[in-house]
Amino acid sequence: MAERRVWLAAALALLCAAAFLGLNLRGNIAFVLELRALKLLALVQVAVAVAVATVLLQTITGNRILTPSIMGLDALYLLGQTALVFLLGGIGFAAVDPRLKFVIALAAMVGLAAAVFLPLVRARHSLTVLLLTGALLGILFRSLSSLLARLIDPNDFAVLQGVSYANFNAPQGELLAIGAVLTAVAAAVAWRQRHVLDVMALGPAGAISLGVDWRWSVAGVLLLVVLLVAVSTALVGPVAFLGLLVVALAERLTGTRRHAVLLPAAACIAVTVLAGGQAVLQHGLGGASTLGVVVEFLGGLVFLLLLATGNRR
């Protein structure tokens, strides 16, 4: 039954993607289609990356209300963007080659993870220590960002607000290609390890007893999470609650946390939410720049619901 629900989610995702591509085609159709296809690629990529990263993080921590933003990567991204705006001014910031920004952001996030998380894993610290460290770093980065933001020229502040939420409107072809490859590889690795992930959901004792090398497996899964989050954040900006939203929906839809079902279901629902949401905003409501805000709002609601209904783990 759960498998059939995955196909349902996949059908929905396809439908939304088609709607996003095909609605209101006017003018130079080839040109419009190409532009939309690029945007769709960005949407799908971010959807898959965020869905898979969230499932993985929840599995190894045994906690269903965590999102990868607990690791502080998106806060670091935000700090980096704020610092750039602060140093270069709004116009200078806009003039920087997006490819350069992408590479810098990616390197900073992966670098932070390598510098902070890998040593913690190597030293056999528990995942709790690791997440706490991430959360504290996140708070530090956010405080620094808001401090810098106060010093920024009010005109430049609008530029900054633009990068604080995910923005799917200006995808860069080459960056998309790089991101798509990285995301596809990471998602494929997660899929191949789906049975091991099922066992890891039992927690360290259960997994070790069944022959899983816990420390190496956790390090590997964390690496995937970091890679996925870093790529999607560098590409479109931070999406904190999207993952929580789609994984909770996928679990509700399929009634299982088996990874063979949950991974594809969460990814398809993420595509549905992003592509469908973008289609509605773009064709139904005219302005499409606020999808990031809407998704965060819905995701935040789900988070509160999960808290309120006691599904804390």
Add this chain to the structure above:
Amino acid sequence: MIAIDGVSLTLQGTPILHDVSATLPKGELIALIGPNGAGKSSLLSLVARLIPLQSGRITVDGLPVDRTPGRRLARTLTIMRQDTGLAARLTVRELVGFGRFPHSRGRLTDEDRRHIAAALAEFDLTELAGRTLDALSGGQRQRAFVAMAFCQGTDYLLLDEPLNNLDMMYGRQMMRILRHLVDRQGRTVVIVLHDINYAAAYADRIVAMKDGRIIASGPPDAVLTTDGLEAMYGYRMPVHRIGDRLFIPHHD
């Protein structure tokens, strides 16, 4: 045989185990008893490589637990712990099926399915097989976790307080199944028990721990004496012999 040799353990600066040595022969049902905090769970966790070994040596069937690949060891030894983790959305059948992971890495074969069906039947879980764990009582869940350990098919089973939450009927049934595993299949069961009467009735050998040390080890007759039990639990209790059984009213 499980050979424990000169094992000490310190966690967060607190010494937990002091130079523990023991030999647990193959093909026996061995009860680990002792007051709360004696170090029983810690010792089992070390044997099952859940905690890294700090000093000393532990081998299971000659395999050193700190150097044998996890996958290899998972076909020889399994542990069921008190905190059975979180798997709320799993069905009983899925959970028990995880026991086959070391054999088929998640792709169940027909043989795996036979093992799963047998484990479900053995622990009276067939009717509950489709239920998720969060829809079970504590005792039913406990049986599901022991069934998973059983399904793993290892020669050695370490069970940390598997009788928790079980009523008398299922407590007795559990002990009889374990006894059967030892007698008919030649498996080795090491079990932490709190009710010494269960230990007296079912164990071939009793290992008694206190304050991070093994203070007695041997057949029930030798370990379960009024003096021995006072050394363990700090008060005197009579030990009666009824037929060939020891009976210890420890509650009055």
